[in-house]
Amino acid sequence: MADTPREKIVIIGDGIAGATAAVAIRKVTQEPDITILTDEGEPLYNRVAIKDFAKGEKPDDKVKIHDLQFYDKNGITLKLFTPVRNIDDQNKVVVTESREQFPYDKLLVAAGGSPRRIAIPGGDAENIHKFWTFVDARHLKKAAEEADQAVAIGAGLLGIDFAAVFGKHGVETKYVMRGDRWWREGISKQGSAIVEAALAKLGVECVFFETPKEFTVDPQTGVAKELVTEKGTRFPLDCAGVAIGLNFHLKMLQGTRIKKGEGILTDSYLETSVPGVWAAGDITQYYDVVLERVNMNGSWSSAKKQGEVAGLNMAGQKTEFKHVDVYSIDHFDFMVGSVGSVVGEWDHEGVIAENSYLRLVGKGDRLVGAALMGKAFVLQGHIKKLIAAKMNVKEKLSDMVKPDFDWKGYTKDLALPKE
Ligand SMILES: Cc1cc2nc3c(=O)[nH]c(=O)nc-3n(C[C@H](O)[C@H](O)[C@H](O)COP(=O)(O)OP(=O)(O)OC[C@H]3O[C@@H](n4cnc5c(N)ncnc54)[C@H](O)[C@@H]3O)c2cc1C
Structure with a gap:
């Protein structure tokens, strides 16, 4: 047979x-x-x-x-x-x-x-970096080691990686953003200010309300020399990094x-x-x-x-995907991150200690996510439990963003989601 x-x-x-x-x-x-x-x-x-x-x-x-x-x-x-x-x-x-x-x-x-390419003249020049693969990382590392000046573009969780890489290599860096703050989706200006100060310590200057218009490219070498914005501001550069979505x-x-x-x-x-x-x-x-x-x-x-x-x-074992997502960034001496979804119907925020920011995001009367920095970062587990329990949190909201809120007591009867 x-x-x-x-x-x-x-x-x-x-x-x-x-x-x-x-x-x-x-x-x-x-x-x-x-x-x-x-x-x-x-x-x-x-x-x-x-x-x-x-x-x-x-x-x-x-x-x-x-x-x-x-x-x-x-x-x-x-x-x-x-x-x-x-x-x-x-x-x-x-x-x-x-x-x-x-x-x-x-x-x-x-x-x-x-990574999405930036659709402006000069955007494909060889010293305009994207950052997704290990090969990209090797090119970026070499470029950052050799550069004196750089530009980072993309006000999100991946754009900041460029700024941090340039900053850690001692490159004078302009972090150019279209809006009024870093990570607009996740945090307010209050939260952004904490990150801006941390970036400044790395030699990265955040520049707001500037939209990239073109990279001027040396026709002999094919290398981009400066970023020109819609307002006509010119940022000289040896290399740049672009992270504007996937x-x-x-x-x-x-x-x-x-x-x-x-x-x-x-x-x-x-x-x-x-x-x-x-x-x-x-x-x-x-x-x-x-x-x-x-x-x-x-x-x-x-x-x-x-x-x-x-x-x-x-493999035939019926399993459901039940997960509360987490994301974290460790470029500074404090952590920055998110739990669940940072987009909802309402939000509530507070600074609970130095460099410790918490923004709670909800829908109806329940919590759907949070953005967290510093000491607030350790609240991830409690917030996960509240999201998974779909609990009504509305009446506690203003207390929850205070430094002395008893998170342990509040979530003690809740379990972490079984993933
Ligand atoms: C610089 C950087 C920093 C990050 N930092 C964080 C962080 O701090 N925390 C966090 O949680 N996440 C972070 N992420 C995101 C995280 O890495 C991704 O969410 C995760 O790796 C996605 O995994 P994946 O397997 O779905 O996709 P991928 O890792 O993208 O894998 C997909 C694979 O499919 C291959 N592929 C695509 N098309 C084809 C094709 N046509 N034929 C054959 N192969 C193909 C790709 O080359 C790739 O190897 C970061 C990502 C980057 C790039």
């Missing part, structure tokens, strides 16, 4: 979501063939830690997570330098740019996104029945509209059972957990 062919699982992306999914499947079963396709040239590394590498604070080998032997040992085939062109969901085949075909029984799309890798879905919105739409089990196809990580727009709405996260912890959940579901 002929052997039944082994089930084929294909995973697109060897980031934390894709790699975690493969391991989660292997923990349950040795049965299926697992193949991971990645357009990168190296196995999984810690994408969050590339900023410490670029700052010169972490060596190369502390950023790497898996070596090639890891995949061999776990019976996982890793295909480096293998960009996927498209998915044929009718015939269940993944097609690469070189037209190689990978048939699958089950598919995971964990392809994340890439484009998710959705092109490969064209012509498939896999539904997409801003990302790939999934249910709370991370399965897409096409049975047998899952999504995990940054690219996933999933139904969030905690916040009770469709949601997207852009964080390491979420991508890792989603990889695990998708992997378990692909």
Whole structure:
């Protein structure tokens, strides 16, 4: 009797979501063939830690997570330098740019996104950096080591990484923002002022209400020399970094029945509209059972957990993705971060000690998230519990942003969400 062919699982992306999914499947079963396709040239590394590498604070080998032997040992085939062109969901085949075909029984799309380019003249000059891969980090580190002056663009959680990398290398840096503060989505001017002061200590000057118009480029060398803004202000530079959002890798879905919105739409089990196809990580727009709405996260912890959940579901163990997201930044001598969603119907904020800021965000009478700095950062666990419990917090709000609020007592009967 002929052997039944082994089930084929294909995973697109060897980031934390894709790699975690493969391991989660292997923990349950040795049965299926697992193949991971990645357009990168190296196995999984810690994408969050590339900023410490670029700052010169972490060596190369502390950023790497898996070596090639890891995949061999776990019976996982890793295909480096293998960009996927498209998915044929009718015939269940993944097609690469070189037209190689990978048939699958089950598919995971964990392809994340890439930094959006800045659509202004000179924006593609070689010394205008993006920051997503380890290769980007190596270029950025070298540029920052050699630069005297730099410009950082992008007033969000990734833009500040450029400012910090330049600052840590002693580069005189202008951090140019269109609005009136850093991380407009997450914090008020009160919170931004704390971060601005910390950046100033690194030699980074925040410049507000300036919109980039063009980089003037030396025609001989192709190198950008200055940033010119809409107002006509000129910022000389040796290099610049741009972080103005991500484009998710959705092109490969064209012509498939896999539904997409801003990302790939999934249910709370991370399965897409096409049975047998899952999504995990940054690219996933999933139904969030905690916040009770469709949601997207852009964080390491979420991508890792989603990889695990998708992997378990692909291995036949029905598991729901229940997660309260966290994000943290450690560029200063105090932490900055968020829990849950920083966008809601109302907010309430306070400074609870020096460099310690708390902004609570809610919807209806419940908490959906918070932005936290310094001492407030340790409240993450309490806030997670309140979000997961969907508790009515309205009457306590003004007390909660006071320095002496009894968080332990308030959340003592609540459990952390079971993730
Ligand atoms: C500089 C930096 C700092 C960060 N700091 C933090 C932080 O402090 N805290 C935090 O929580 N998060 C942080 N993040 C975000 C975090 O790293 C991401 O949310 C997380 O890595 C997403 O994982 P993922 O597996 O979903 O996607 P990715 O890590 O993007 O992996 C997707 C993989 O798919 C590959 N791929 C894409 N398209 C194709 C294709 N067509 N064919 C084949 N392969 C493809 C990509 O090359 C990539 O290797 C940071 C990210 C960066 C870049």
